[in-house]
Amino acid sequence: MNSRKFLSILAIAGTLFVSCSDDDDNPAPVNPEELITTMTITLTAGTDVVTLRVFDEDGQDGPIAPVATVSGNLAANTTYNASIGLLNESVNPADDVREDDVEPEADEHQFFFEAAGGLNVVATYADTEADYPPLTGTNPVGLEFQLETGDASTGTFTVTLRHEPTKPNDGTLAGAGGDTDIAQAFPITIE
Amino acid sequence: MKRLTLTIVVLLSGTLISIAQECNKTLTGKVIDFHDGVPLKGATITYNNKTIVTDDAGNYSISSLCPTSYAFTISHKDCNSQVVTIDIEKVSAKTFYLEHHLNELQEVEVSGKTPSKTTSSQEETISENILEKYSSASLGDALREITGVSSLNTGSTIVKPIIQGLSGSRVLIMNNGVRMQDMEWGDEHAPNVDINSAGKVTVVKGAAALRYGGDAIGGVIVMEPNNAPAKDTLMGKTSVTGSSNGRGGAITSELIKGYESGWFVKGQGTFKRFGDVEAPDYVLSNTGISEIAASLAFGVNKFTHGWDAFYSYFDTEIGVLTASHIGNVDDLIVSINSNEPNVIRDFTYDIINPKQEVKHHLGRLRYFKRFEELGKLTVQYDFQLNQRLEFDIRQTAALREIPSLDLELTTHTFSSDFKFDSKSDITLDTGVLLRYQENFADPSTGVRRLIPDYDKYDAGAFIAGEYVINEDLVVDAGVRYDYSQINAKKFYLKTRWEERGYDQEFSDLIIGDFGTQYLTNPKFDYHSFSATTGLNYQFKDDYELRFNYALAQRAPNPAELFSDGLHHSAARIELGDLRIEQETSHKVSLSAQKNGERWGWEIAPYANFVNDYILLEPTNVELSIRGAFPVWEYRQTNVRLLGADAKLYTQLHSNWRTDHSFSIVKGIETENDTPLINLPAANLSNKVTFTKQDWLGLEMSLESQYVFRQNEFPPNIRVFSPQAGQDVLLEINTPPDAYHLLHANADIEVSAWNNSTMKIGATVSNILNKNYRNYLNRQRFFADEVGRNFILRLTFNY
Numbered sequence: 007m008n009s010r011k012f013l014s015i016l017a018i019a020g021t022l023f024v025s026c027s028d029d030d031d032n033p034a035p036v037n038p039e040e041l042i043t044t045m046t047i048t049l050t051a052g053t054d055v056v057t058l059r060v061f062d063e064d065g066q067d068g069p070i071a072p073v074a075t076v077s078g079n080l081a082a083n084t085t086y087n088a089s090i091g092l093l094n095e096s097v098n099p100a101d102d103v104r105e106d107d108v109e110p111e112a113d114e115h116q117f118f119f120e121a122a123g124g125l126n127v128v129a130t131y132a133d134t135e136a137d138y139p140p141l142t143g144t145n146p147v148g149l150e151f152q153l154e155t156g157d158a159s160t161g162t163f164t165v166t167l168r169h170e171p172t173k174p175n176d177g178t179l180a181g182a183g184g185d186t187d188i189a190q191a192f193p194i195t196i197e
Numbered sequence: 198m199k200r201l202t203l204t205i206v207v208l209l210s211g212t213l214i215s216i217a218q219e220c221n222k223t224l225t226g227k228v229i230d231f232h233d234g235v236p237l238k239g240a241t242i243t244y245n246n247k248t249i250v251t252d253d254a255g256n257y258s259i260s261s262l263c264p265t266s267y268a269f270t271i272s273h274k275d276c277n278s279q280v281v282t283i284d285i286e287k288v289s290a291k292t293f294y295l296e297h298h299l300n301e302l303q304e305v306e307v308s309g310k311t312p313s314k315t316t317s318s319q320e321e322t323i324s325e326n327i328l329e330k331y332s333s334a335s336l337g338d339a340l341r342e343i344t345g346v347s348s349l350n351t352g353s354t355i356v357k358p359i360i361q362g363l364s365g366s367r368v369l370i371m372n373n374g375v376r377m378q379d380m381e382w383g384d385e386h387a388p389n390v391d392i393n394s395a396g397k398v399t400v401v402k403g404a405a406a407l408r409y410g411g412d413a414i415g416g417v418i419v420m421e422p423n424n425a426p427a428k429d430t431l432m433g434k435t436s437v438t439g440s441s442n443g444r445g446g447a448i449t450s451e452l453i454k455g456y457e458s459g460w461f462v463k464g465q466g467t468f469k470r471f472g473d474v475e476a477p478d479y480v481l482s483n484t485g486i487s488e489i490a491a492s493l494a495f496g497v498n499k500f501t502h503g504w505d506a507f508y509s510y511f512d513t514e515i516g517v518l519t520a521s522h523i524g525n526v527d528d529l530i531v532s533i534n535s536n537e538p539n540v541i542r543d544f545t546y547d548i549i550n551p552k553q554e555v556k557h558h559l560g561r562l563r564y565f566k567r568f569e570e571l572g573k574l575t576v577q578y579d580f581q582l583n584q585r586l587e588f589d590i591r592q593t594a595a596l597r598e599i600p601s602l603d604l605e606l607t608t609h610t611f612s613s614d615f616k617f618d619s620k621s622d623i624t625l626d627t628g629v630l631l632r633y634q635e636n637f638a639d640p641s642t643g644v645r646r647l648i649p650d651y652d653k654y655d656a657g658a659f660i661a662g663e664y665v666i667n668e669d670l671v672v673d674a675g676v677r678y679d680y681s682q683i684n685a686k687k688f689y690l691k692t693r694w695e696e697r698g699y700d701q702e703f704s705d706l707i708i709g710d711f712g713t714q715y716l717t718n719p720k721f722d723y724h725s726f727s728a729t730t731g732l733n734y735q736f737k738d739d740y741e742l743r744f745n746y747a748l749a750q751r752a753p754n755p756a757e758l759f760s761d762g763l764h765h766s767a768a769r770i771e772l773g774d775l776r777i778e779q780e781t782s783h784k785v786s787l788s789a790q791k792n793g794e795r796w797g798w799e800i801a802p803y804a805n806f807v808n809d810y811i812l813l814e815p816t817n818v819e820l821s822i823r824g825a826f827p828v829w830e831y832r833q834t835n836v837r838l839l840g841a842d843a844k845l846y847t848q849l850h851s852n853w854r855t856d857h858s859f860s861i862v863k864g865i866e867t868e869n870d871t872p873l874i875n876l877p878a879a880n881l882s883n884k885v886t887f888t889k890q891d892w893l894g895l896e897m898s899l900e901s902q903y904v905f906r907q908n909e910f911p912p913n914i915r916v917f918s919p920q921a922g923q924d925v926l927l928e929i930n931t932p933p934d935a936y937h938l939l940h941a942n943a944d945i946e947v948s949a950w951n952n953s954t955m956k957i958g959a960t961v962s963n964i965l966n967k968n969y970r971n972y973l974n975r976q977r978f979f980a981d982e983v984g985r986n987f988i989l990r991l992t993f994n995y
Contacts, residue, residue, distance in 0.1 A: 033650045033686050035711045039643035040592045042822055062822035064713065067645055067762045067770070069696035071820040096713055111593055122922070162922060168524075169592055180531075183539060185590055186524030189824035191919055 037096060041065045042103050044093040045188055047165065049086035049153055056080055058163070060190045065096060072190065079195040080127075086153045087132070090117065090165075092188075104149065108167075112138040115187075117148025118166045118179050125161025125194055128154045145173045155196045164191040220263035222285045227255045228271060231294035231501070234570030234619060240273040240295065271295060294569055314419055316663050316673040317731025317745040318405030319345075319788045319801045319842070323398050325423070329992055330942070330960065333438040333447035333469055336370075336392045340418065343400050344858040345801070345842035347877035350974040351385040353474055353983050354486045354515050355553075358388070359973070361402050361803060362838050362862040362876050363415030366754045371409055371419045373507060375561050375579045378608040378634060380648075382756035384813075384975060389511045389557035389583065391490030393436070393449040393467045396423035402842075403784050403803070404727055404749035407659045408614065408626055411677040411727030412751035414782040414807065425453050425461030427498060435993045442986035443485070444544070445471030459499040466491040472546035473516075477966045477984035482542040483516040483549055502566040511557040516548040520979045522590055523768045525824025526927065527920040529978065533928055538980040550588045550597050558582040572617040572625075581608040602647060603639035608632065625662040626675075630655065636755065645762050647771070648755050649687035656680045661729070674730040681723045681752045687759055688714045703775060719759075723752035723779055739797070743788040753777040757811050757831050770819055770828045777833060782807045796847040805838040812836075814874050815929045818916040825919055827929065836873055838864040856884040863909065872909035874930065877973055879905040893945040900940045907932040907972045933977055936969035938962070953995035960988040 043065055047058040056079075062072035080086070092108060094101035108115050112135045119129035133150040135143030148167075171184035228240040228251045236255025241248050244259075244267050251257045264286035272278040276295045283291060314320055321343045331339035337348040337356030349357040349364050357364050365384070370377040372390050379389040401417040409417045426432075432453045439446035447469040455461045469488040473480050489512045496505025520538030523529050532539065561579040568574065587602035614628025632655035638646040661675025686708075694700055694715055709716030731745030760773035783806045790799035811833055818825040840862030848854045859881045864873030886898040910930045918925045944958040966985040970977040 032709060032716060033638070033646075033688070034640050035688050035714050035716070036640045036643065036645045038645055039596065045822065060822055064690050064692040066821040066823045066826070068690045068692045068821070069819055070692045072822045098712075107593055114594075164920075170590065185522070186528065186824050187592060188822050189525060189527070189919060190822060191922065 038065060038067070040107075040187075041094045041096055042092050042188060043095045044091075044100075045165070045167075045190065046091040046093075047088055048091070049080070049088045051081065051084045051086045054081060054084070054086075056086070058165075058192045058194075060188075060192075061095075063096075074190060074192055076192050076194060079197045080153075080155050082126075082155055082158050082196050084155050086155070088129075088151045088153050090149050090151075108149065109138045111169075112147045112149070113141050113143050113145070113173065115147060115167060115169050116145070116171050116173065116175075116182065116184075117151070118168065118177070118182065119148070119151065119153075120164045120166070120179075121161060122164065122191075123161030124159050125163060126156030126159040126196060127163060127194070128156075130154065143173075158197050160193070160195045162191040163194045164189070166190075220261050222262040222264055222289065223258060223260045224262055224283065224285060224289060224291060225256070225258045226291045226293065227251070228257065228273065228293045228295060229255060229569075231567070231569050237273050237276075237295060240271060240276075240293075242293070243270040243272070244268065269293075314399050314401050314417070315405045315731075315745070316671050316733045317743045318729075318747070319402040319743065319745070319786050319803065321400055321402075325396050328392060328395060328398065329436060329956075329990070330958065331392055332436050332449055332990065332992075333440060333445075333471075333988070334392070336388055336390055336395075336398070336418070336420070339392055340398065340400060344799075344844050345402055345840070345860045345862075346400055347860075347880070347973060349384060349875070350971065350976075351387075352481070352484050352518050352521075352974070352976050354471075354484065355385055355387040357381075357384070357386070358400075358418060359877055360400060360416035360418075361805070361840055361842070362864055362873075363805075365415075366757075367413065367415035367751060369410050369413045369417045371417060372559065373420065373422055373509070373561065374563065374577065375559055375581070376410060376610070377559075378581045378606060379555075379557055379583045380585055380604065380606055382648075382754040385517075385553075386555075386585070387515075389513070389555055390420060391449075391465075391467050391488075391492075391509075391511055393447075393451070394422060394465055394490065394492055394509065395420040397421055402801075403745065403786055403805075404747040404782065405729045405731065405745050407661050407675045407677045407727060407729055408628060411657065411659070411679045411725055411749055414749045414751055414780065414784075414805075422463070422465075422494070423451070423453065425455040425463055425498065427457065427459050427461075428455055429457050430455045433993075433995050435995075437991045438988060440471070440986055440988045442983055443471035443474040445469070445485075445546075447488075459497045459503060460495075461498060461505075462493075462495040464491075464493050470546070473542075473544050474983045475544070476981035477968050478981065479537065479541045480544050481518055481538070481980055481983065482540055482545075483519040483547075483552070485516045485546055485548045486513065487548065488513040496563075500567065502564075504562070504564040507559075507561040507563075509557075509559045511555075511559075513553075513555050514548055515553045515555075517551040517553065518976050518980060519549075519551075521976045522551050523979075525768065525919075526818050526827055526916055527824060527918055529768065529827065529929075530918060530925065530927065533978050550590050552588050554586040554588070554600075556582075556584045570619045572615055572619055574613070574615050576613045577611070579608075579610045579612075581610075582606070583608075596643065599642060600639075601642055601644045603642050604648060605637045605639070606634065607637075608634045622665040623662060625660065627660040628658070630657040632656075645690075646688065647760060647762050647764065649685045649759050651683055651685035651687075651755060651759075653684070653755075654680075654682045669735045671733045672731070673733075675728065677727045679723075679725040679727075679750075679752075681725065682721070683723075683752075683755065683758070684720045685718070685755070685759060687717050687719060687761075689717055689761065690714055693761060697772075697774070699775060719775055721758070721775075725750035725752055725779055739791055739793045741788075741790050741792070743786075745784075745786050747782070747784045747786075749782045749784070750779045751782075752779050753811060757813075760831070763826060768826060769815075770826050771813070772828060772830045774831050777811060777831060778809055780807055780809045780811055780833070795849060796845070798843070798845045800841065800843045802841040803839075805840075807836050807838070809833040810836040812874060814911065815914055815927070817914065818927075820917070820919070825917060827916070827927065835867045836864055837867050838862055838873070838876075852887055852889055854886045854888065856882075856886070858882045865909075871911055874911050875973060876907065876909070878907035878932070878935075881905075893947055895943070895945050897943045898941065900942070902938045902940065904936055904938075904971070906935040910972075929978075932972040933970035936967060936971075938967055938969070939964040949993065949995075951995070953993060956990070956992040956994070958988075958990040958992070960986075960990070962986045962988070 092103040131146030167188040168184035171182035175182040449467040451465040492509035494507040586600040589601040617625040634653040657679040659677035663673035786803035788801040861879040884900040
C-alpha cells in the first residue's frame with residue numbers, strides 16, 4: 007500500500023490500455039466439467055433386460071428438457087439387478103462421469119429411489135463405498151442396486167443423485183440433504 | 198469569521214543597511230479577488246512596519262520605496278494572507294490577487310453545514326458521527342439512516358442501497374471522486390467500498406447531479422473523505438468495534454498529516470472479521486465475513502492549484518448462507534414452506550463454499566488549477582480493477598477449490614471539468630469523460646460464463662449551470678450526452694440461441710461454431726441524453742423549497758444484455774436479452790422543508806416515469822436432468838413510481854429531541870397495472886434522543902422501526918414440480934409479514950491524554966430479538982434476519 011505499488015498499478019494499467027485494441031484473440035469455449043447429460047439404468051433379470059434412460063441434450067444451462075425413455079415393461083414379482091451409467095455426451099468422446107467423478111468420491115454421493123402412484127417396487131442398495139477402492143466406508147452408494155417388483159401396477163420411479171448428503175442417513179431425500187445432481191422420474195408399468 | 202491580523206514580514210536582502218540609495222520609488226496597483234476579479238476594498242499591504250489600505254476601488258499606492266526588494270504582506274478579511282517579494286528597482290506597478298473564497302469554504306466545513314451537491318434535487322447527507330456507528334457494518338446499512346433509502350440484501354453482509362425504489366446500475370456510487378465500477382449489475386454484488394474511508398456521504402435522490410453521470414435514474418451516492426487541512430497538523434482517529442452477534446468486530450484507523458504549504462499525506466485502514474451471525478432461533482450458517490481495506494493519499498492542496506494521488510484497496514471474503522444453496526425448484530418449494538433453514542450448524546468463524554471473494558483496486562491522479570477571474574479546471578485519471586470470485590458447492594472436492602465465477606473488470610477513466618464560478622450570479626460547470634472498460638471471464642472455472650468477455654467504450658460531455666435570481670431564488674439547468682459502445686464475445690448454446698429467437702434476428706453476430714455452441718460478437722451502440730432543471734427557493738428564514746425535473750437515460754448493463762445460464766448459488770437460470778434498449782426516466786420531485794430551532798420538517802414527494810424499465814422477474818422453470826430451475830428473465834416495460842419521503846423533528850426541550858420519518862413508494866407497470874417487483878415496503882421510524890452535555894456529552898436514543906408488509910407485488914407463478922408430478926404454485930413473490938424493531942444507542946465522550954478524546958458508544962439492535970424476514974432480502978426464502986446484537990464502540994480522536 008505505498009506509492010510504489012500505486013505507480014506500478016498505474017503502469018500496468020497503462021499497458022492494459024495500450025493492449026486493448028487487440029481484438030483478434032477470441033475467448034475459448036467452456037465445456038462444463040460437471041455436466042451429466044445421460045443416465046442409463048440397466049435392469050437385468052436373467053435374459054430380461056429393461057433400460058431406463060434420460061438424456062438432457064444441453065444440460066442444466068440449456069432450454070431443452072430432458073427426455074426420459076423406458077425400453078419396456080417390468081415383469082411382476084421379479085428381482086432385477088440394476089446398474090447405473092452416467093455420461094457427459096456433450097463432448098466427443100463422451101466422459102464417463104460414473105468412473106471419473108462419482109466412483110472416486112462415492113463417499114460423497116448417494117442415489118435415492120422412490121416409487122409413487124401405486125407402483126409396486128422395492129429398491130435395495132447393492133453396493134457400499136468400499137466397493138470403490140480405496141474407499142472403505144460401509145454406507146450405501148446406489149450405483150448398483152436391486153429392484154424387486156411386486157404385483158402388476160403402474161406409477162413413477164424416481165431416481166435422485168445427491169452429492170454431499172448426510173451420511174449415514176435414513177434413506178430419504180429429506181433426511182439426506184445435500185445437493186441434487188440428478189432428479190428424474192420414469193413412468194413404469196409392471197405386468 | 199476569522200478576523201484579519203496584520204503580518205509583517207521582513208526578509209529583504211540587505212535593504213536596511215543600504216544607505217546610499219535614494220528612496221523615492223513608488224509602487225501602485227490594485228488588490229483583486231482572484232476568484233471573481235472584484236477589486237478588494239480595505240485590503241492591507243504591510244511592509245517594514247508600515248501598512249497601506251486599499252481604497253473603494255481596490256487601488257493602493259506606496260511611495261518612498263528604496264530601489265531594492267521588499268516583502269509585502271497582502272491581507273484582507275476572510276482571505277489567506279499572501280507574501281509577495283518585489284524588486285522595486287524593476288517594478289513600479291503590481292496587481293495583487295487574493296484568494297477570497299478559501300475561508301468561506303472552510304467556514305462552511307467548520308459550521309457543519311454541507312454544501313449541497315445539487316441546487317434543486319432532493320438530497321441528504323450523513324455525517325461522520327452517524328458513519329462511525331456503522332464502522333463494522335457496510336455502506337448500505339448506514340445509508341438506511343436516510344429517509345427514502347432502503348437496501349436490497351443477500352443475507353446481512355451483502356447490502357445494496359436502494360434509492361426511492363431503484364438500485365443496482367441505477368445508483369451511482371462516487372468514491373472519493375471516482376465512479377465505482379465494481380460489477381454493480383448483480384443483485385448479490387455489494388459496493389466494494391469501506392465505509393470508514395468516508396468523512397461524509399451524500400445521497401442525491403435522482404439524476405439531477407449530471408456531473409457524476411447521466412444514468413443515475415435512482416440517484417447518486419457521493420462518498421467524500423475528510424479533507425486534509427492546509428496547516429501544520431497531525432490528526433488521527435482509531436475506532437474499535439465489537440459485536441455480540443457474529444462475535445466479531447472491526448478496527449479502523451486514519452492518520453492525516455497536513456502542512457501549511459498545502460502538502461498532505463493521508464493513510465487509512467480497516468480490518469473487519471465476523472463469524473456466523475445468528476437469528477433469534479438458530480445460527481445462520483456460513484454468514485461470516487472477512488474484510489481488509491486500506492487507502493493512501495498524498496498531494497498538494499493550494500488555493501490556486503493542487504494535485505493528489507490516491508490509491509485504495511478493498512478485499513473481502515463473504516460467506517453465503519449454506520441453506521440458500523439449493524438444488525432445484527423442489528428444494529426451493531421445500532424451503533419456502535419450511536420455517537427453518539435446511540442446514541443449521543454450530544457457530545464458526547470459518548467461511549466455506551458457497552462464498553464470494555472480491556478485490557477492488559482503485560487509483561486516481563487528479564490535478565486542479567484555478568484561473569483568475571474565470572474558474573477552476575480539474576483533470577483526473579482513474580483506474581479500477583475489480584476481481585470477483587464466486588465459489589460454489591460443486592460435485593468434487595477438487596472442483597470446489599475452483600471458483601464457479603471468475604470475472605476481472607478493468608476500467609480506465611479520464612475526465613476533465615471546468616467550473617466557471619467567477620460571476621456571483623451564474624455558475625457553469627462543464628466537463629468531458631472518456632472511459633474504457635474490459636471484462637475478462639476466466640474460462641478455467643469449468644462453468645459456462647454467466648457474463649461474457651467484453652470491451653466497453655464510453656464518452657460523455659455535460660454542461661450544467663445555476664443562476665442566482667436573487668438572494669432567495671436560484672434556478673439550475675443542465676444537459677448531458679453519453680455515448681456508449683459494448684463489444685462482447687459471447688458463447689451461446691445453440692439450443693439457447695434458437696430458443697431466444699436470436700437465429701432470426703442476430704444471425705450476423707455469429708463468428709464461430711463450436712459444435713454445441715456459437716461464438717457471437719454482439720456490438721451495440723447507445724446514445725443517451727439526460728437533462729435537468731429546477732429551482733431552489735428559500736423563504737421566511739428557515740424554509741426551503743426545491744423543485745426538480747430530471748430526464749435520464751441508461752444504457753443496459755452487461756447482465757441485462759448477456760446473462761445466460763444457471764446462477765449456481767441462487768439456483769436460478771438468469772436470461773438477459775440482446776434486444777434490450779436504454780431505459781428513459783422522467784422524474785419530477787419536490788421538497789419542502791423547514792429547519793427551525795425548535796422543530797422542523799421535510800416533505801418530499803416524487804413521481805418517476807420510466808419508459809422501457811428493465812426488470813428481472815421469475816417467469817417459469819426449465820427442466821433439466823438436475824431437476825427444474827426457476828428461470829428469471831429480463832424484460833422491459835413502462836413503469837410509474839410514485840412516492841414520498843417525510844421527516845419531522847422536534848427539539849422542544851434542550852435535552853430532548855425526537856425524530857420521525859416515513860417513506861413510501863408505489864410502483865406499477867402502466868400497461869397492465871401490475872405492481873412492480875422488489876419495491877421496498879413503506880416504513881416508519883420514530884426516535885427519541887436525550888442529550889446532556891454536562892454528563893460527558895451523553896447522548897441516548899431509543900428508536901422504533903416499523904416496516905409494513907409489501908402488499909403490492911406481482912403475481913406468483915405456477916411451475917411444474919417434478920417431485921409432485923404436476924404444476925404447483927411457487928410463492929416466489931409473496932412478501933413476508935410486517936415487523937417492528939426496537940434499537941437503542943448511547944454515546945459519551947471523555948477526554949484522554951493531551952488533546953485527544955475518546956468516544957464510547959453502545960448500541961443494541963433488535964432489542965426484542967424479533968423473528969422477522971425482509972421482502973428485500975434474497976435469502977428471505979431460507980432464513981430469518983439476524984437477532985439481537987450488542988455493539989460496543991471506542992473511538993479515539995487525536
